[in-house]
Amino acid sequence: MRRTRTGWLLLSPTLIIMFIFGLFPFIYVLLVGFNDWNPFSARDGLTYIGVDNYRNLVFDNLFLNALGVTIRFTFFAVLSELIIGFLLANLLARDFFGKTLFRIVHTVPLMIAPIAVGAIWRLMTIPGFGPIPYFLDRWFDVSFNIGTSSDQAFLSILIMDIWHWTPFVTLTMLAGLTALPREPVEAAQVDGANRWQIFRHITLPLMRPVILTTVFIRVMDALRTVDEINMLTNGGGPGTSTRTLGIHIFRVVFPQTDYGYGSAMSLLTLYLTIVACWLLFVSLTQVRRNN
Amino acid sequence: MSKTLRKVLSYVPTYVVWILATLFTVVPVWWMIVVSARSRVELFNAPTLTINSFFIENYINVITDRTFQGYMVNSLIISTGNALLVTVLALLATYALSRFKLSGSDNIFFWTITNRMAPPAAFLLPLFLMFTQVSNVRLGSLNFTLYDTHLGLIMLYCVFNLPFAIWLMKGIMDGIPIEMDEAAFVDGATTFGVIRRIILPLAAPGLAVTAILSWIFAWNEYLFAATLTSFRARTITTGLAEFVTVTGTNWGEMAAVATLTLIPSLIFIAFAQRYIVMGLTFGAVKD
Numbered sequence: 001m002r003r004t005r006t007g008w009l010l011l012s013p014t015l016i017i018m019f020i021f022g023l024f025p026f027i028y029v030l031l032v033g034f035n036d037w038n039p040f041s042a043r044d045g046l047t048y049i050g051v052d053n054y055r056n057l058v059f060d061n062l063f064l065n066a067l068g069v070t071i072r073f074t075f076f077a078v079l080s081e082l083i084i085g086f087l088l089a090n091l092l093a094r095d096f097f098g099k100t101l102f103r104i105v106h107t108v109p110l111m112i113a114p115i116a117v118g119a120i121w122r123l124m125t126i127p128g129f130g131p132i133p134y135f136l137d138r139w140f141d142v143s144f145n146i147g148t149s150s151d152q153a154f155l156s157i158l159i160m161d162i163w164h165w166t167p168f169v170t171l172t173m174l175a176g177l178t179a180l181p182r183e184p185v186e187a188a189q190v191d192g193a194n195r196w197q198i199f200r201h202i203t204l205p206l207m208r209p210v211i212l213t214t215v216f217i218r219v220m221d222a223l224r225t226v227d228e229i230n231m232l233t234n235g236g237g238p239g240t241s242t243r244t245l246g247i248h249i250f251r252v253v254f255p256q257t258d259y260g261y262g263s264a265m266s267l268l269t270l271y272l273t274i275v276a277c278w279l280l281f282v283s284l285t286q287v288r289r290n291n
Numbered sequence: 292m293s294k295t296l297r298k299v300l301s302y303v304p305t306y307v308v309w310i311l312a313t314l315f316t317v318v319p320v321w322w323m324i325v326v327s328a329r330s331r332v333e334l335f336n337a338p339t340l341t342i343n344s345f346f347i348e349n350y351i352n353v354i355t356d357r358t359f360q361g362y363m364v365n366s367l368i369i370s371t372g373n374a375l376l377v378t379v380l381a382l383l384a385t386y387a388l389s390r391f392k393l394s395g396s397d398n399i400f401f402w403t404i405t406n407r408m409a410p411p412a413a414f415l416l417p418l419f420l421m422f423t424q425v426s427n428v429r430l431g432s433l434n435f436t437l438y439d440t441h442l443g444l445i446m447l448y449c450v451f452n453l454p455f456a457i458w459l460m461k462g463i464m465d466g467i468p469i470e471m472d473e474a475a476f477v478d479g480a481t482t483f484g485v486i487r488r489i490i491l492p493l494a495a496p497g498l499a500v501t502a503i504l505s506w507i508f509a510w511n512e513y514l515f516a517a518t519l520t521s522f523r524a525r526t527i528t529t530g531l532a533e534f535v536t537v538t539g540t541n542w543g544e545m546a547a548v549a550t551l552t553l554i555p556s557l558i559f560i561a562f563a564q565r566y567i568v569m570g571l572t573f574g575a576v577k578d
Contacts, residue, residue, distance in 0.1 A: 006482050007391030014384040014453060015399070022406045022450040025417030028425065091308045098309060105313050107564040108320065110571065111556035113511035115528045119549040120323045122535070123542065131322060131338040163319065170312075171568045172576045210576055217572055224410040227513045231532060246412035250514065254415055262416040270413040277408040 026267065033263040040257050053264035063265060065240050066248035067272075073154075073229075073244060074222040077161040081218060084162065085169025086211070090199075092170075093177040103174075106167035114164075118231025121160040125232070146233060150241035157229050157242050164228065165221070169214055176210030177203070212284045220277055226250055245269055320553075327546035334542060349547040359548070362530040365441065366510055369526060372445040373452065374506035378498050380449065381456035386486055388457070389464040390472065400461070403454040404573070411451070411514050418447065422519050439520045447515060452505040458573035463497035464490070503559050504570040510555055527552050 033053055035046040057063055092102065109117065125132050125146050133144040146153040184202050193201070226246035229236065235251045236243025243251075249269065253262045321340060330346045353359050388396050426437040437443035471493075472485045480488065491498075513528040520529070531552060534545040556563075568576055 004391060004393065007387040007393050010383040010387035010391075010482075011393070011396075011399070014380045014457070017380070017446055017449050018403065018406065018453065021418070021447050025414065025421045028421060029417040032420065088308060088312055091305055094305065096302060096305055096309075098306075102309055102313065104560060104564050105316055107560055107567055108557075109316060110567055111507055111511075111560060111563060112320075113513065113528050113531075113552050113556075115511075115513040115531055116549045116552050119531060119535070119545060120319045123323055123326050123546060124319050126542070129326075129334045129336075129338055129542075134338050163315065167316065168568075168571060172572060175568050175576050213572055213576060220408050224412070226412055227528075231535070234535070246410055246514075249412040249415055250518070254419070254518065259416065259420065263420075266413040266416045270409055273410050273413070274405060274408055277405075 026270065029263040029267060032260055033267055035260045037259040038257055039259070046260070049260070053261050054268070056261065057264055057268060062240065062248060062252065063245075066236075066243050066245045069236075069240070069242060070223060070244040070246075073157065073161070073225070073242075074219060077158055077165070077222050078215065078218045080158065080162050081166045081169045082211075082215065085166045085214075086173055088166070088170045089173030089177055093174055103171065106170060109164050109167050110171075112164075114225075114227035115231050117160065117164050118228035121156065121163070121228070121232050125156050146238075148238055150238055153233050153238060153242050157232060160228060160232055161222065161225065165218065169218065172210060172214045173207070176207050180206050216277075216280050216284050219280060223273055223276070323546050323549055326542055327544075327550045329543055331541070331543060346543065349543040350551075353544050353547050353551070359527075359530055362525050362527045363551075365524050366527040368441050369444050369448070369516075369524070370506045370509040372441065373448040373509040374502045376445060377449055377452045377456050377505040378502045380453060381460045381501055382486070382490070382494065382498060384453075384457055385460040385464040386490060388461060390469065400457070403457055406450050407454040407573075415514065415518050418515065419518055437519075439523050441524050443519060444516060444524060444526075447519070448505075448509045448512060451512075452508055455570060455573055456501045456505060459501055459570060460494070460497055463494055467493050500566045500570065503563060504566065507556055507559065507563070510552075 032046070034048060034050060036049045036052075037046045092099070112120075124130050125144070127133050127145045127147065136142040136144045144152055146156045180203065184206070185198055188198050188202055224246060225244060229242055229244060230247050230250065233242045236247040249262070249265060253265055256262070318340070322338075325340060325342055326334065327349055328342045328345045328347075330348070333343075333346065387393065388400060393399075422436070422438040422443055426435070426443075428435040437446075467490060471489050475485045475489050510526075511528065512526070513532065516524075516526040517529045517532065520526070527548070531545070531548050534541070534548055563570075
């Protein structure tokens with residue numbers, strides 16, 4: 001009995017910090033979300049308005065647009081990173097001179113502050129002296145301006161995210177491929193299977209857990225992306241074309257000091273993300289069990 | 292075709308891909324360094340990837356700037372404080388999770404990961420309200436608040452760094468044989484004595500990884516630093532963002548700041564290269 005108490009004692013500082021900073025704010029906001037509260041309006045303090053905040057949220061075009069941008073961004077970014085990263089890892093999964101250098105170079109984007117990633121790509125795409133608009137204009141006669149074209153801005157945030165996170169996919173896949181057992185492949189080679197058959201029927205099924213873990217973590221992180229997009233397109237511009245949910249809360253809802261409505265939106269965002277992640281997590285563990 | 296030639300040729304796609312992928316990764320970072328080395332006039336020449344004359348004034352202006360010095364010191368305090376706190380808490384917590392039968396400890400283990408799933412933007416307003424409205428305590432002339440303090444950010448970053456630290460350390464802790472603690476207990480050691488003399492030396496490499504990765508994650512954080520501080524505890528990442536919105540046009544100095552924020556990561560890179568995959572996947576994918 002005494003030992004159990006020691007265990008809880010050792011765990012308690014972690015639990016206290018996680019509760020105060022991770023859970024308590026949401027309990028507080030759960031209450032605020034049912035109220036009208038704007039400290040800079042004529043009527044200060046909380047006024048109970050029931051579920052009105054949530055009702056408005058469902059018809060809020062800016063919110064829905066931001067939700068759409070987030071989903072589109074996550075889908076395209078994760079899909080491209082997965083394909084590119086997987087192909088890269090398969091080409092590089094052998095011993096060759098320069099492998100360590102490759103790994104060091106590709107760790108760089110993972111360690112850079114997201115806000116600096118945004119700054120780097122801002123410098124790459126800035127009209128005037130950025131290399132991308134300059135060379136596109138000179139060689140292909142394409143005018144590239146992420147300040148005015150929504151499509152180009154969206155493409156830019158995708159390329160930036162691919163630059164930032166493909167190395168992560170490549171490195172996890174490389175780790176997975178290196179850890180694969182050799183015997184099944186050798187056995188298949190003896191049986192006369194060709195490279196495609198080995199890849200399709202042996203490597204791919206064995207890699208499934210690593211691929212699913214990578215997808216899960218990438219989706220989770222892509223849904224959260226704020227800093228770099230905010231920096232690159234200056235708060236989700238032009239218009240609202242690259243304004244993800246995170247940026248919408250950070251740049252629009254937060255400065256409006258509409259605390260009741262903002263609370264409701266924060267909670268709904270949290271809820272949607274956790275549900276999405278949970279579904280993904282469950283399907284992931286399900287597939288793992290079937291393997 | 293001879294066998295050797297075929298073997299050499301089989302390396303061609305590997306190296307072509309190696310070169311293309313490396314160029315794609317390196318060029319944007321290099322371009323940032325190039326911009327940081329150019330004066331305003333030089334910038335609007337055609338973009339080339341060479342540095343002809345290093346315009347050191349960009350760096351000097353930034354480093355001698357009082358505000359920027361403050362941001363730099365704040366960032367150092369906050370990331371170091373956070374790394375230490377996270378490492379100590381993770382050590383204690385994983386020892387408890389690994390050695391004691393605590394009812395519901397599996398749920399706690401999974402609860403920590405939901406904090407990593409949650410979008411930080413959803414935390415902004417709740418935390419802002421807590422920092423500004425709830426945490427203000429007046430005790431006579433003492434005025435306690437979390438808003439715009441180092442302590443506030445140090446503790447807050449634990450919410451995002453502890454999950455990965457606990458998941459990483461749990462595996463390491465489970466790998467230390469329990470017989471070693473039991474032998475020490477028989478010799479009359481206390482729990483803290485065992486943690487200090489037995490666990491600490493054996494878990495040291497894992498603790499170093501945890502500390503360095505938390506340090507970098509805290510150093511890189513922007514969103515909370517931007518909303519939960521105003522001037523006393525502003526960090527270097529907020530400084531970088533302010534550069535664009537307020538000063539607007541001085542891209543050379545902005546690139547210099549961005550380059551400076553990169554330096555700590557580059558110092559740790561050879562080390563982190565071996566562990567970052569494990570750190571980012573919560574130890575699910577080992578390298």
